[in-house]
Amino acid sequence: MRVLLIEDDVLIGNGLVAALKAAGMSVDWVRDGLTAQEALRDAGYAIALLDLGLPGIDGMAVLRAARRQSVETPVLIITARDAVESRVAGLDLGADDYLVKPFEVPELLARMRALLRRRAGRATLTLNTSAAVLNTGTHEFSHGGRTETLPAREYALMQALMDRPGHILSRAQIEERIYGWGEEVESNAMEVLIHSIRRKFGKGAILNVRGAGWMVPK
Amino acid sequence: MTRTPSLRRTALVWITALLAVAGLITAGAAYRYSESETAGFLDGQLRQIALNAGPGLAAADAPAAPDQDPEDRFAVTMWDAAGKMVHQSLPGMDIPLQPNSGFANAEAGGETWRVYTLHGKDQAVQVAQRVTVRDEIASNAAMGAALPVLLLIPLSWLVVGLALHRTLRRLDGLANDLATRSTLAIAPLPLVDVPAELTPLVEGMNGLILRLNAALAAQKRFLADAAHTLRTPLAAMQIEIGNLSAGAPATNQRPRLEALAAGARRAAALVDQLLRLARLDEPVPPPRAMFDAAALLLDCVADQAPLAGRKGIDLGAAIAPLTMIRGDEEEVRTLFANLIGNALTYTPAGGKVDVILRHTGAGFAAEVLDTGPGLPEGAQAHLFERFYRAAPQAAEGSGLGLAIARRIAERHGFGLEVCNRTDGVSGVLARVIMPGPQA
Numbered sequence: 001m002r003v004l005l006i007e008d009d010v011l012i013g014n015g016l017v018a019a020l021k022a023a024g025m026s027v028d029w030v031r032d033g034l035t036a037q038e039a040l041r042d043a044g045y046a047i048a049l050l051d052l053g054l055p056g057i058d059g060m061a062v063l064r065a066a067r068r069q070s071v072e073t074p075v076l077i078i079t080a081r082d083a084v085e086s087r088v089a090g091l092d093l094g095a096d097d098y099l100v101k102p103f104e105v106p107e108l109l110a111r112m113r114a115l116l117r118r119r120a121g122r123a124t125l126t127l128n129t130s131a132a133v134l135n136t137g138t139h140e141f142s143h144g145g146r147t148e149t150l151p152a153r154e155y156a157l158m159q160a161l162m163d164r165p166g167h168i169l170s171r172a173q174i175e176e177r178i179y180g181w182g183e184e185v186e187s188n189a190m191e192v193l194i195h196s197i198r199r200k201f202g203k204g205a206i207l208n209v210r211g212a213g214w215m216v217p218k
Numbered sequence: 219m220t221r222t223p224s225l226r227r228t229a230l231v232w233i234t235a236l237l238a239v240a241g242l243i244t245a246g247a248a249y250r251y252s253e254s255e256t257a258g259f260l261d262g263q264l265r266q267i268a269l270n271a272g273p274g275l276a277a278a279d280a281p282a283a284p285d286q287d288p289e290d291r292f293a294v295t296m297w298d299a300a301g302k303m304v305h306q307s308l309p310g311m312d313i314p315l316q317p318n319s320g321f322a323n324a325e326a327g328g329e330t331w332r333v334y335t336l337h338g339k340d341q342a343v344q345v346a347q348r349v350t351v352r353d354e355i356a357s358n359a360a361m362g363a364a365l366p367v368l369l370l371i372p373l374s375w376l377v378v379g380l381a382l383h384r385t386l387r388r389l390d391g392l393a394n395d396l397a398t399r400s401t402l403a404i405a406p407l408p409l410v411d412v413p414a415e416l417t418p419l420v421e422g423m424n425g426l427i428l429r430l431n432a433a434l435a436a437q438k439r440f441l442a443d444a445a446h447t448l449r450t451p452l453a454a455m456q457i458e459i460g461n462l463s464a465g466a467p468a469t470n471q472r473p474r475l476e477a478l479a480a481g482a483r484r485a486a487a488l489v490d491q492l493l494r495l496a497r498l499d500e501p502v503p504p505p506r507a508m509f510d511a512a513a514l515l516l517d518c519v520a521d522q523a524p525l526a527g528r529k530g531i532d533l534g535a536a537i538a539p540l541t542m543i544r545g546d547e548e549e550v551r552t553l554f555a556n557l558i559g560n561a562l563t564y565t566p567a568g569g570k571v572d573v574i575l576r577h578t579g580a581g582f583a584a585e586v587l588d589t590g591p592g593l594p595e596g597a598q599a600h601l602f603e604r605f606y607r608a609a610p611q612a613a614e615g616s617g618l619g620l621a622i623a624r625r626i627a628e629r630h631g632f633g634l635e636v637c638n639r640t641d642g643v644s645g646v647l648a649r650v651i652m653p654g655p656q657a
Contacts, residue, residue, distance in 0.1 A: 210532060
């Protein structure tokens with residue numbers, strides 16, 4: 001997999017090249033806006049990491065020009081600018097994600113994987129979080145290194161949660177998604193489902209917020 | 219501190235004292251002058267009577283004027299050349315004949331008399347008047363001259379006080395303007411209605427305000443720039459630590475690497491919070507929009523649920539729905555996140571953290587309760603100070619979280635209190651009081 005790294009800082013550039021290579025990617029590193037614009041026209045990159053503060057042409061301008069020229073390479077912005085306005089501006093210009101420096105390498109790799117999965121996921125219909133994958137076709141669920149096909153009710157529960165990772169769903173919201181109209185629901189039915197999933201995939205698969213509901217982390 | 223006397227008081231004391239002294243001297247001089255003039259006039263009268271005195275009528279034969287006090291009467295006595303008394307206007311009032319012509323004082327009938335004596339060729343005339351009567355006439359005249367001046371003294375005080383008050387009231391306006399001025403106001407003080415003598419002072423203050431603002435802006439810019447610039451080397455450090463950890467075999471180096479990573483993480487978090495604080499110090503008020511605090515708070519709880527799960531803390535939420543408030547959603551998110559984050563940081567594994575949002579009379583109250591050790595003694599007073607940490611032994615925490623939270627609360631007009639729980643459970647209670655949307 002080829003990755004385009006657009007970064008003017010030598011320290012960060014060297015570190016990232018080493019980290020990405022260690023993760024099994026091949027990296028092309030460019031250090032200024034003009035070269036970056038040239039390189040982005042090459043459609044062979046699976047993903048581009050873009051720093052905003054570049055010499056010559058600013059990162060935002062590089063991104064705008066690339067999207068105007070219909071370059072579809074997914075772009076992950078890595079920058080020291082964390083103001084909400086520049087985050088919004090970056091995403092509006094067509095960036096796929098935005099990571100503020102300093103960050104840790106595993107975080108960057110997870111975001112890159114999520115981005116790639118999101119691109120690919122449109123075909124294979126999977127719901128992804130940083131820690132779990134749910135295949136909506138095969139009903140296979142992966143978490144904590146285990147993959148299993150879920151029974152219908154457990155799948156419906158996980159689908160409800162994985163549709164909105166990072167959000168707490170109340171009991172009523174989940175029951176609405178799992179059970180049909182007029183169906184009698186045992187009072188502890190949900191606890192049984194959740195207990196079963198946690199037994200198979202670990203306690204971290206579903207988080208409980210007492211009094212509010214359940215969620216899966218983003 | 220000793221207070222320097224006020225301009226108003228000093229001016230008033232000096233001017234009134236001066237007016238009083240000048241008035242008293244004028245009144246005294248008028249009194250003395252008028253008294254001596256009257257004495258001279260009365261002496262002249264005595265002399266005129268003596269020069270023109272004829273045999274006249276005895277007092278007993280002359281009808282007294284109804285309003286005349288017998289005391290006021292002149293005593294006119296005449297002698298012939300042989301020294302025999304030939305006329306006496308006040309019978310029985312024997313004032314001895316003075317040997318020389320001219321004015322003198324003489325005793326008769328237990329009283330002092332002012333006497334004018336005239337020795338002629340064949341007779342002598344002597345006219346006398348009681349000294350008490352003369353003194354009374356003189357002092358009445360002198361009083362009449364001095365009294366108006368004395369009355370003018372308090373009147374002049376009144377006028378001077380009023381004039382001073384009117385002049386200095388304009389200064390009070392200026393002082394009021396300065397006292398109620400926000401530290402964020404950069405507009406110069408108005409120069410209209412300022413007395414001419416004070417114009418240089420006000421202009422000097424305006425210059426100072428401009429320089430202070432520039433210095434303040436430079437300091438904020440420096441903080442933001444420094445934090446921002448620190449991010450790049452920190453990022454490089456974290457990446458290289460990641461590279462080292464990925465390549466390192468599971469040897470005894472791993473704990474060292476993890477400590478290094480934790481240090482870099484903390485430095486990164488600190489830089490993050492410094493930047494946030496620098497932004498919150500900007501005078502621009504947060505844009506005001508309506509949003510649902512309940513949804514936001516639940517979101518913040520969800521954000522921290524994974525951390526609670528990892529630490530083995532039972533996280534609970536009791537959030538009343540539909541609590542619309544006015545403010546900047548991102549800032550309020552930071553406020554809530556800091557309070558929940560603090561609770562999770564200081565609560566040990568197996569503990570409980572509860573997040574509550576409820577309606578109050580005038581608005582809403584958001585509360586975060588933990589089951590940690592609570593605030594140590596003496597911490598309460600310093601909680602909101604920058605870089606203060608109530609429990610430095612906890613590895614996490616920059617000491618900026620509550621400073622940021624308070625700043626956000628201030629910008630929104632929220633109340634914020636952090637104290638030990640009072641329900642018998644060990645732990646901290648953090649409460650945000652928010653006014654309703656109509657407030």
